[in-house]
Amino acid sequence: MNEKIDFNGLPTHSKPLWRSGLNIPTFEPYNDDGEFDVVIVGAGITGITTAYFLTQAGMKVALLEANKIINGTTGHTTAKVTAQHDLIYDELIQHFGLEKTKIFYQSTKNAMDFIKKYSNDNQIDCNFEIQDATLYTTSDDYVRNLEKELKAYESLGIDSFGSVKTLLPFDTKYSITMRDQAQFHPMKYLIHLLKESIENGLKVYEETVVINVETGDCPVVVTQSGRKIKCKHVVSASHFPFYDGNQMFFTKLHADRSYALAAKVKTAYPGGMYISADNPKRSLRSIKYNNEELVIIGGESHKTGVETRTMTFYENLKLFGEETFGIEDIKFRWSAQDLITLDKMPYIGRLSSKNQNIYVATGFRKWGMTTGTVSAQLISNLILEKEAVDAEVFSPSRFQADPSIKHFLMQNIDVAKHLIEGKLEPISRKIEELYNDEGSVVTLDGKRVGAYKDVNGKVHCVDTTCTHLGCEVEWNNGEKSWDCPCHGSRFSIYGEVLEGPADQPLKQVFVQ
Numbered sequence: 001m002n003e004k005i006d007f008n009g010l011p012t013h014s015k016p017l018w019r020s021g022l023n024i025p026t027f028e029p030y031n032d033d034g035e036f037d038v039v040i041v042g043a044g045i046t047g048i049t050t051a052y053f054l055t056q057a058g059m060k061v062a063l064l065e066a067n068k069i070i071n072g073t074t075g076h077t078t079a080k081v082t083a084q085h086d087l088i089y090d091e092l093i094q095h096f097g098l099e100k101t102k103i104f105y106q107s108t109k110n111a112m113d114f115i116k117k118y119s120n121d122n123q124i125d126c127n128f129e130i131q132d133a134t135l136y137t138t139s140d141d142y143v144r145n146l147e148k149e150l151k152a153y154e155s156l157g158i159d160s161f162g163s164v165k166t167l168l169p170f171d172t173k174y175s176i177t178m179r180d181q182a183q184f185h186p187m188k189y190l191i192h193l194l195k196e197s198i199e200n201g202l203k204v205y206e207e208t209v210v211i212n213v214e215t216g217d218c219p220v221v222v223t224q225s226g227r228k229i230k231c232k233h234v235v236s237a238s239h240f241p242f243y244d245g246n247q248m249f250f251t252k253l254h255a256d257r258s259y260a261l262a263a264k265v266k267t268a269y270p271g272g273m274y275i276s277a278d279n280p281k282r283s284l285r286s287i288k289y290n291n292e293e294l295v296i297i298g299g300e301s302h303k304t305g306v307e308t309r310t311m312t313f314y315e316n317l318k319l320f321g322e323e324t325f326g327i328e329d330i331k332f333r334w335s336a337q338d339l340i341t342l343d344k345m346p347y348i349g350r351l352s353s354k355n356q357n358i359y360v361a362t363g364f365r366k367w368g369m370t371t372g373t374v375s376a377q378l379i380s381n382l383i384l385e386k387e388a389v390d391a392e393v394f395s396p397s398r399f400q401a402d403p404s405i406k407h408f409l410m411q412n413i414d415v416a417k418h419l420i421e422g423k424l425e426p427i428s429r430k431i432e433e434l435y436n437d438e439g440s441v442v443t444l445d446g447k448r449v450g451a452y453k454d455v456n457g458k459v460h461c462v463d464t465t466c467t468h469l470g471c472e473v474e475w476n477n478g479e480k481s482w483d484c485p486c487h488g489s490r491f492s493i494y495g496e497v498l499e500g501p502a503d504q505p506l507k508q509v510f511v512q
Contacts, residue, residue, distance in 0.1 A: 009330060010261075010314050014479050016076050016334040017262045017289060017296070018187045024070070025191070030205035030223060035230040036062045038383060039221045041210045042237035044074030045190060045368060046361045049376035050235055052193050055200035057384050062229060063202060064221075066209045066238070070190050073239055073368055076336035078260055078283055078298045080273050081115050082181035083108040084133040085367045087145055087277055088344065089152035095343060098155060100393050104345065105156050107390045111373035116182060119189060122196075126188035127288060136166055136175035137277045143174045146277055150176045167270035168284070169324060183273055183285050186369060211503055213243045215355055233383050236351075236360045237375070240339060240488070240500035245351045245358060247396065250468070250501045252347075253339045253363055255304040255488025259313045259478075261333050262287070262294045266326030269295050282320060294331060297321045301366075304337060304499075305485030310478030335479055337488065337499055338366040347396035348375045349382065359383070360396050425472070431459055431511065439475040439482075439493065449509050450475065450482050452493040461509035462495040468502040482506065 038054055040047045043065035051063045083105060092101040119128040137146055146162070153160040159179045166175045198204065209224035213234055221229040236242050241249050258281070274284040276299070283298035297320060300313035307313075314333050321327045341347055341363035348371075351358040359382065361375035374390075381388040392398075429442045431451050439452035441464055450464040450473060462482060464473050471486035481498055482491040490499040495506035 007311075008315065008318075009327075010311070010318060011330060011333050014334050015332055016260075017287065017294070017332040018075055018077070018079070018185065019071070020332070021290075022187055022191070024068075024187070025194070027065075027069070027204045027206045029225070030062070030064060030208040030227055030229070031225075033228055034062070036060045036203075037231060038062070038233045038235060039064065039229050039231045040235040040237055041221070041242055042066075042072070042239065043069040043204065043206075044072050044237065044239070045070075045186065045372035046074075046375045047235070047237035048190050048194050048197070049373050050237060050380055051202050052197045053376055053380035054383065055197045055202045057380075059383075061197075061202050062231075063204045064208045064210055064223075065204070065206045068206055069194070069204065070187055073336050073338065073364075074186060074190070074372065076260075076334050077186055077368060078285060078296050079186045079369060080133065080181070080183050080283075080285060080367075081112055081128075081369050082133040082178065082273065082367075083112060083158070083370065084135060084178045084181060084275075085365065086135065086275060087149055089156060089158075090145075090148045091344065093152055093155070096345070096393070101152075102156055103390050103393045105158065107374045107378070107393075108370045111370045111377060112182065114373060114377070115184070115189070115369070118193070119184065122192060124189055124192045126192070127185040128182060128189070129184070130180055130182050131271065131273050131285070132177050132179050133181040133273045133275075134166055134175050134177040135275055135277050136168070136172045138170070138172055139278045140173055142277045146174045146176050153178070166274065167272060168274060169267060169270075181273065183287075184369075185287070209503075210238075210242050213358060215245075215358070217357070219357060232357060234358045235379055236358070236362075237372075238500070239337075239362065241351075241360045241362055242500065242503070243351075243358065244501075245355050247352060249347075249362065250487045252342050253487075255499070256301050256338050256340060256366070257304050257310070257335055257483075258298060258301040258338065258366065259310075259317055259333070259335045260296055260298040261314065261317050261321065261330050262289070262296050263318075263321050263325075263330045264292060264328045265295050265321065266328055267324075269293060269325070280316065289331070295321070295325060303485065304488040304490070305474055305476075305483035308475050308477060310335070310476050314478060336366075337490070338368070339363045339488070340365045345398075346371050346375070346394055348378050348394035349388075349391050349396055352397050362396075431461075434459070439477065439480065441472075441475060444509065444511070448472065450506070452480065454493075459511055460493045461511055462491065462493075463507040463509055465506075466502055467504040467506060468500075473506070
């Protein structure tokens with residue numbers, strides 16, 4: 001049963017630090033029937049950076065965003081610019097081999113180098129700082145894993161070292177560090193990149209939902225309003241691919257949510273970026289904000305839709321922050337949704353051999369700052385017919401038998417379990433039992449309904465059946481949304497789509 005939320009020193013609303021205090025440009029919806037060389041769907045780091053590369057090459061580009069620019073996963077990041085993507089390199093070597101893993105690392109390093117060079121060359125005030133990135137454990141169980149990961153670093157030629165100690169104010173069993181990684185303010189960086197692209201002819205449209213592509217030599221992008229846009233190439237940079245092309249991405253991706261706080265702390269932060277190898281995940285970095293240092297504390301990952309009392313995860317991060325540094329004030333809290341592929345390698349490139357002028361970038365596994373830039377570099381190279389040595393490694397149509405078969409079966413068995421459980425779940429709560437500013441699945445006229453009572457006592461009800469494949473959504477009390485445990489679709493209190501793969505809203509239910 002849900003309970004009235006006690007925010008206990010946490011901000012009452014989820015809002016990322018990155019969008020605060022900035023003059024973010026706004027754009028009109030698409031309201032024409034035009035033609036472009038390239039249509040990019042999704043205005044996060046992938047879409048904006050791809051648009052930059054293509055407009056630099058003189059192409060006529062349209063960038064379409066369903067909501068507001070840089071407000072999806074990119075706007076809810078921890079903004080580490082690093083090739084240290086948790087425990088990954090030893091695993092990739094085992095599954096893909098050393099040479100393909102080298103290509104993965106080199107592509108990531110090239111992305112980091114571009115962000116650094118662009119920020120420095122343009123003197124962007126985006127808090128770009130070189131920092132070491134450290135992966136640590138406080139458990140004996142993970143020491144061997146970190147030692148193997150360090151050997152993988154060495155085989156890939158990564159500048160790194162291992163140590164028992166870190167600069168953090170608690171004991172660790174072992175840690176491995178990549179030297180000369182970076183962190184930045186993603187919004188300030190991307191706003192500059194976007195403005196330069198607009199100067200080069202980029203057209204940007206917000207509040208423009210794309211629902212389909214009519215395929216062919218000259219694809220046609222179809223918007224929810226019925227407008228059509230002819231082009232030569234289509235890029236899906238929309239987090240979850242807006243167009244599937246019979247690739248059934250919902251069976252090959254699963255969605256995770258994770259959480260972050262930005263806090264003013266009592267103990268001085270020692271510098272560097274950190275992430276724990278063991279669970280529960282803990283991520284740390286600092287940022288200068290309004291002339292004071294804040295520490296970004298992240299972690300508490302879980303599969304989307306399987307947890308309803310998500311404020312608990314913020315409370316866990318707060319407790320960790322208090323125990324580690326002491327907290328004076330928590331300025332912001334926010335969460336992000338990330339997609340993970342079957343083999344943990346992102347899907348980037350041509351959608352399929354049958355749809356070679358449609359491109360996709362997804363499955364970044366929580367490392368979107370570098371991987372979004374990798375995607376932009378690779379996809380723009382393919383469109384511009386340049387060399388793309390990493391195209392095979394990231395190909396969206398690949399299937400790596402080990403571990404893909406195992407994860408495919410596990411993932412889809414889990415989906416079937418949630419589908420059945422959601423239909424059979426007994427519901428006893430009623431609308432009149434809700435507190436103000438609370439949501440819950442309730443019984444209304446004998447039917448399962450999602451109800452949210454706002455701060456003024458007005459009730460908003462939706463049908464809880466996800467419009468993607470019919471699973472039952474659950475309430476997310478930290479973000480005030482309806483989340484699907486099957487494929488990660490998310491909906492607002494009014495039923496609007498917040499995250500795919502669903503592309504249709506939940507039906508509103510009106511209370512008599």
